[in-house]
Amino acid sequence: MRGLGLMLGRHAVLVEILTAAGLVAAPFVLSPLGFAPGTANHILIWGLFGVGFDLLFGYTGLLSFGQSAFYGTGGFVAAYLLTRAGMSNVVLALVIGMIAAAIAGYGVGLIALRRTGIYFAMITVAIAETFFFLENSPLSAWTGGENGLPGVPTPHFDLFGFHYQVGTDWSMYGFLAVCYFVGIVIALRIVRSPVGAILTAIRENPLRAAAVGHNVHGYKLTAFVIAAAYAGFSGGLLGVLQAFMPPEAFTFDTSGQLIMQTVIGGTGTLFGPLVGAAVWLSLRDFLQQSLNLGAAWKLVLGLIFVLLVCFLRRGLVGGLRNAVEWFTARWRASNGVAEAPAPVAAVVATVGPSRRRDETPFSGPVLEARGVTKSFGGLVANRDIQFSVSQGELRGVIGPNGAGKSTFFKMLTGELPPTSGHIIFHGRDITGLDIASVCQLGLTKSYQVNQLFNRLTVRANVVIAALAERRGRFSLDFLRRIERVPGLDAQVEGTLALVGLAARADVPVSDLAYGEKRRLEIGLALASSPSLLLLDEPLAGMSPRERAETVTLLKNIRRGRTLVVVDHDMDAIFELAERITVLHEGAVLAEGTPAEIQRNKFVQEAYLGGVAA
Amino acid sequence: MITWPNFVSQLFNGLALGALLALISSGLTIIYGTLGVLNLAHGAMFMLGGYAGYVAYEATGSFTVAVVAGSLFLVVVGVLMERVIIRYFYSRPAEDQILVTFGIGICLVEVIRLFFGSLSKTVSPPDWAAGITSLGFMFYPTYRLAVVGIIAAALVALFLVLFRTRLGLIVRAGIEDSAMVDALGIDVDRVFMIVFGIGAMAAGFAGIVNAPVVSLTPDVGDAILVETFVVVVIGGVGSFTGAILGGLISGEILSLTSMVDPSYSGVMLFAVMTLVLMLRPQGLLGTKGRT
Numbered sequence: 005m006r007g008l009g010l011m012l013g014r015h016a017v018l019v020e021i022l023t024a025a026g027l028v029a030a031p032f033v034l035s036p037l038g039f040a041p042g043t044a045n046h047i048l049i050w051g052l053f054g055v056g057f058d059l060l061f062g063y064t065g066l067l068s069f070g071q072s073a074f075y076g077t078g079g080f081v082a083a084y085l086l087t088r089a090g091m092s093n094v095v096l097a098l099v100i101g102m103i104a105a106a107i108a109g110y111g112v113g114l115i116a117l118r119r120t121g122i123y124f125a126m127i128t129v130a131i132a133e134t135f136f137f138l139e140n141s142p143l144s145a146w147t148g149g150e151n152g153l154p155g156v157p158t159p160h161f162d163l164f165g166f167h168y169q170v171g172t173d174w175s176m177y178g179f180l181a182v183c184y185f186v187g188i189v190i191a192l193r194i195v196r197s198p199v200g201a202i203l204t205a206i207r208e209n210p211l212r213a214a215a216v217g218h219n220v221h222g223y224k225l226t227a228f229v230i231a232a233a234y235a236g237f238s239g240g241l242l243g244v245l246q247a248f249m250p251p252e253a254f255t256f257d258t259s260g261q262l263i264m265q266t267v268i269g270g271t272g273t274l275f276g277p278l279v280g281a282a283v284w285l286s287l288r289d290f291l292q293q294s295l296n297l298g299a300a301w302k303l304v305l306g307l308i309f310v311l312l313v314c315f316l317r318r319g320l321v322g323g324l325r326n327a328v329e330w331f332t333a334r335w336r337a338s339n340g341v342a343e344a345p346a347p348v349a350a351v352v353a354t355v356g357p358s359r360r361r362d363e364t365p366f367s368g369p370v371l372e373a374r375g376v377t378k379s380f381g382g383l384v385a386n387r388d389i390q391f392s393v394s395q396g397e398l399r400g401v402i403g404p405n406g407a408g409k410s411t412f413f414k415m416l417t418g419e420l421p422p423t424s425g426h427i428i429f430h431g432r433d434i435t436g437l438d439i440a441s442v443c444q445l446g447l448t449k450s451y452q453v454n455q456l457f458n459r460l461t462v463r464a465n466v467v468i469a470a471l472a473e474r475r476g477r478f479s480l481d482f483l484r485r486i487e488r489v490p491g492l493d494a495q496v497e498g499t500l501a502l503v504g505l506a507a508r509a510d511v512p513v514s515d516l517a518y519g520e521k522r523r524l525e526i527g528l529a530l531a532s533s534p535s536l537l538l539l540d541e542p543l544a545g546m547s548p549r550e551r552a553e554t555v556t557l558l559k560n561i562r563r564g565r566t567l568v569v570v571d572h573d574m575d576a577i578f579e580l581a582e583r584i585t586v587l588h589e590g591a592v593l594a595e596g597t598p599a600e601i602q603r604n605k606f607v608q609e610a611y612l613g614g615v616a617a
Numbered sequence: 618m619i620t621w622p623n624f625v626s627q628l629f630n631g632l633a634l635g636a637l638l639a640l641i642s643s644g645l646t647i648i649y650g651t652l653g654v655l656n657l658a659h660g661a662m663f664m665l666g667g668y669a670g671y672v673a674y675e676a677t678g679s680f681t682v683a684v685v686a687g688s689l690f691l692v693v694v695g696v697l698m699e700r701v702i703i704r705y706f707y708s709r710p711a712e713d714q715i716l717v718t719f720g721i722g723i724c725l726v727e728v729i730r731l732f733f734g735s736l737s738k739t740v741s742p743p744d745w746a747a748g749i750t751s752l753g754f755m756f757y758p759t760y761r762l763a764v765v766g767i768i769a770a771a772l773v774a775l776f777l778v779l780f781r782t783r784l785g786l787i788v789r790a791g792i793e794d795s796a797m798v799d800a801l802g803i804d805v806d807r808v809f810m811i812v813f814g815i816g817a818m819a820a821g822f823a824g825i826v827n828a829p830v831v832s833l834t835p836d837v838g839d840a841i842l843v844e845t846f847v848v849v850v851i852g853g854v855g856s857f858t859g860a861i862l863g864g865l866i867s868g869e870i871l872s873l874t875s876m877v878d879p880s881y882s883g884v885m886l887f888a889v890m891t892l893v894l895m896l897r898p899q900g901l902l903g904t905k906g907r908t
Contacts, residue, residue: 067712115891118898121711122655123854126846127894133843134887141880256839260719267716299735303727310720314702317713 023188023275027181031174041173043289047281048180049241052187054266054277056234059191061263062272063200064227065207066117069259070128071235073112073135076254078105078236080139083153083249084146094159098240105236106229108135113228117221120210129256136254153249176245183241184278187234190483191274194230198471198489199482203227205468208457215417215455216532217443217472226480264309270319279321368431369394370536370566371416371447376425378411385411387591389425393536398562400581400598401570404610408590409570410452413538417449418442429536444477449538450529452570454521456513462524463496463509469531470495495531503527503557519550523557530561537561539569543576555580578602586610619876622755627876628869633761633830635868636768637823641841642848642860643775644819650792650855651812654703654714658722659820660842664835666691666821667828668729671738680743680829687825688818695817699810707809722838730835737832740825760829767826772861775819779857788812792855844871847890853903862901 034044053075060066082101085091116127139147147153159179160169170179194200202223205213214220243249252258261284262277269280284305291301316323373391377384386408393399403409414420416427418439426435429447442448457465467486474489475481487493500506503523508516516524522542529537542558543551555576558569562580571577577584578598586593586601588610594601601607645659656662670687674680698721706714741747742760750759779785787808791798799805824838831837844867852863870889874882893901 061712065712067715115894118894122649122715123850125655125712125715126850127890129843130847130850130887130890134884137880137883142884256843260723263716263719264723299730300727303724303731306720306723306727310702310717310724313713313717313720314705 019192020189024185027185030181031177035174041177043285045177045180045245047278047285048177048184049238049245050262050265050281050285051275051278052180052184052241053235053238053262054269054281055187055191055274056231056238057262057266058271058274058277059194059203059234060227060231061266062274062276063195063207064203064224066224066227067125067263068116068128068228068231069125069256069263070112070116070132070135071231071262072254072256072258073132074105074109074232074235075239075242075258075262076135076139076251077108077239078102078233079239079243079249079253080147080153081105081236082240083156083243086157086243087153087155088146092157094157094244098237098244101240102233102237105239106233109229109232109235110225112232113225117224117228129259132254132256132259136251136256139251139254147251148249150251152251153243154247156243156247156249158244158247180241180245183237187237188274191234193485194482195274196486197482197484198475198486199223199226199480201464201468201471201486204460204464205457208459209455212451212455212457212528213468214438214440215419215443215448215451216469216528217440217448217477218468219440219478222478226482230482264305266319267317268305268309268312268319270321270323270325272318273321273325276319276321280319283320369428370397370430371568372428373412373416374426374428376412376415376422376427378408378415378420379423385590386415386422387589389587389590389592391585391592393566393568395566396564397566397583398581399568400577400584401568401587402572402574402577402584403587403593406589407587409587410540411590412587413449413540413570416538417447440472440477443472443532443534446533446535447538448529448532448534449540450526450542452540452544454525456521456524456528458513461510461512462505462516463500465513465524466496466499466527466531467492469528470499473532495533499527499531502530502561504553519546519553522546522550522554526554526557526561534565536566536568539567539571541571542569543571543573551576623876626755626757627872629757629761629765630875631869631872632865633764633768633868634872635865636765636772637827637864638841638844638848638867639861639864640768640771640775640823641820642845642852642864643772643857644816644823645845646849646852646855646860647779647788647792647819647857648813648816649849650857651788651795652703652707652809653711653795654706654718655711656816657715657719657842658698658725659718659816659845660838660840661722661725662691662694662817662820662838663824663827663841664729664833664838665694665725666824667740667833667837668733668738668824669821670825670828671740671833674740680740683740683828684822684825688822691817691821691824692814694821695814696810698817699813703813704806704809722842726835726838733835735835737834739832740828742829764826764830768823771819771822771826775815776857778815784808784811844886847886850890850900851893853900856900856902859900859902 030044031041053071057071060068078101081104082097085097085100086094091097112131116124116131119127140149158170158172158176160167170176202213202218205218206220206223210220239253242253265280265284266277267280268283269276269278287305288301291297291304297304312319318326369392371393373389376386376389378386389412401409411420415422418434418437418441421436426433428434429445432445434442434445457468470492471489473495474492497506500509503526505520505524505527508520513521513524526539526542543554546554551573558567558580561567569577569580581598583596584598584601585595586607593610594604594607596604641659641663645656648654648656666687669690670683673686674683702717702721706717746760746763748759749756750762779788787798787803791805791808795805848863848867849860851866852859866889867886870886871882874885
């Protein structure tokens with residue numbers, strides 16, 4: 005089975021081997037070129053610092069201006085231990101510094117992650133400034149204030165009676181290179197783990213990541229803490245490299261330089277920060293020393309940064325990768341490798357309403373809404389709705405525009421809390437639960453407007469949804485390879501086959517036709533193996549052929565599932581549904597079999613404005 | 618030692634600083650509210666206003682000319698920046714907008730450093746506001762009193778533009794729903810350009826008015842930018858009145874904490890911001906739903 009990881013897996017070891025080879029070869033190439041080891045060492049520290057930041061920004065999409073807070077925290081804790089507290093084990097001190105930074109990251113994350121986007125950026129700026137204030141004055145007895153902490157020793161190792169003292173220059177390079185290598189190996193594992201896939205999903209579409217059942221806040225906090233840990237360890241290394249812990253580690257400029265280097269090198273690449281740091285530091289030296297530009301070096305780098313943000317947002321590494329992909333695609337096209345879209349066939353569903361949690365036999369209705377009301381200010385969108393669906397049923401919900409159908413669905417899935425009333429699912433009151441928890445219980449919906457992870461492939465989209473089903477709401481298996489998640493491949497391939505996208509699995513979502521996107525939208529909901537699936541206008545905007553395919557799909561997926569379908573396509577609803585509920589002006593107008601609804605006077609009035617009455 | 622005159626004078630300092638923060642923040646917040654762009658170059662614009670005023674002051678010796686020149690120069694800078702770069706970022710993610718304005722801010726600071734060096738420049742207050750004034754029970758620098766008045770006047774002017782003119786109506790409607798304003802046949806593109814110009818002018822005006830109080834360095838905007846963020850978070854992003862309230866609160870916090878222990882003023886400001894985020898995440902006067 006050509007699973008998710010197999011192809012990647014072959015590349016995987018290659019990346020590590022190339023990294024190791026590059027790190028080993030660097031001194032032998034750079035030294036004869038007259039490259040000072042000091043610059044290479046600083047590049048490694050910035051590169052390692054940036055690996056964590058790239059996980060946070062490049063992968064999770066959280067642009068933090070506060071990384072200096074953790075760089076400084078880790079650095080000063082390690083330096084304090086090694087100078088004033090008399091600790092002699094350098095590596096242990098670095099690890100303790102890293103843990104301190106991670107703890108600080110947890111606390112800061114709890115505050116900063118309350119908001120997203122620009123608020124998040126602004127709050128991280130303010131927090132970083134506060135750390136600088138704290139270091140500089142109230143804590144100056146421990147940190148040395150403006151003087152920093154001098155006298156940080158270099159590490160030494162005693163292995164098998166052999167004593168090795170790390171010196172400066174290329175000897176220090178060796179130590180830093182090992183640290184960087186370990187850091188990048190761990191980061192690569194995180195990226196290839198289920199957590200890595202979910203972080204990318206959060207970057208692409210946090211709403212949908214939560215809707216398929218992931219605890220988005222928890223994963224964001226995880227990424228924040230990991231980034232803080234990387235920052236803390238790197239900060240400690242800075243002290244070790246310079247034999248001195250400078251207070252500048254805490255300044256806003258440190259955060260700014262990290263961001264600029266990462267963007268110049270390329271976000272979402274892990275190696276971008278290293279490349280960016282190399283460009284930054286060598287250009288600085290070159291402009292200052294060889295061209296005698298003095299202070300203008302930063303202006304030149306600032307202009308390069310602005311130009312890259314404008315025209316090459318993925319930076320140097322990202323641009324290189326794009327170019328390689330473009331040439332590969334051209335080569336494939338000229339060699340006649342093409343993929344034809346496959347029509348939806350009547351597939352035997354391999355995705356069952358599966359291991360689902362509460363499978364105890366239950367006789368009552370699957371879903372029940374008791375007196376559910378939602379008002380937005382003075383506007384009552386839903387009024388006292390009584391609604392009940394039994395096991396295995398296919399229920400249609402219809403109503404004119406503005407009848408409150410979408411609001412009702414949002415309350416059922418936990419996207420909106422009802423103003424009053426209760427929602428009972430499998431006999432359990434789920435009112436007030438968040439959307440991810442409701443999905444984990446087996447109730448989810450497909451959206452009226454596609455909510456997909458647009459820059460990822462079809463398969464990656466389904467993997468993200470299936471991971472929530474396989475791993476639950478929150479799990480910290482960030483060192484496990486994604487293909488080791490039991491049953492994931494079967495779940496993904498089964499879903500892809502069911503929605504007829506198996507042949508299109510490796511296509512980016514942005515390249516799909518509209519009808520295919522709609523099917524993927526349903527596929528995302530299906531991949532979480534819901535026992536009850538709500539479909540919000542699955543047929544909206546479809547061509548006649550796409551519509552016919554989707555009706556076939558709905559017939560396929562209803563086996564073994566309970567479905568509630570909202571749509572304006574009356575023909576389809578009357579053909580598919582066993583019972584129909586009519587909403588009108590936010591309240592239930594009628595309920596019954598399609599035949600009963602067709603005869604219902606009130607329904608005719610609501611739809612035809614009383615003309616037929 | 619905290620004495621009564623000391624306390625009152627710190628209260629005045631807080632008012633002056635608060636008014637200044639309010640004006641800069643309202644520039645930041647109307648740009649964000651209308652265009653949806655968080656302008657990280659706002660601190661650099663504040664700095665640039667000071668330097669533009671400084672050049673005009675050196676050339677003419679007139680403080681009034683310096684203020685007018687500083688403000689107008691920033692209108693030009695703002696409009697240019699919007700036309701040449703920012704408008705291509707409206708459809709890009711918020712992170713890209715933040716990155717590009719951050720980069721522009723750095724370039725502006727470095728350009729100034731290139732031409733004027735890192736050493737500080739001073740602008741003298743106008744003759745009529747030199748010296749100190751007796752308030753009966755204490756003496757207070759006259760220019761600082763004048764700053765409160767000048768900035769209050771600027772805020773009133775900005776308020777009148779926003780709430781009493783056709784342009785202001787469009788801007789406020791644009792804050793609510795810019796797509797709808799566009800659909801109504803109003804040239805949103807032009808409004809965006811003007812708003813960016815006005816926002817930049819607010820920062821530039823504050824920069825030159827504040828120049829006699831502190832000495833000018835290329836980095837003078839960096840600290841202000843951070844404080845402005847706190848103001849906006851406390852007051853509520855996109856709210857003009859929130860920016861004023863947040864500015865005054867922040868100014869007093871910084872000033873009154875300094876009286877007890879200056880090293881804690883920044884920490885205290887941040888603590889209040891955290892408190893606001895806990896209790897009212899959208900800011901004191903912010904509307905829910907805007908992130």
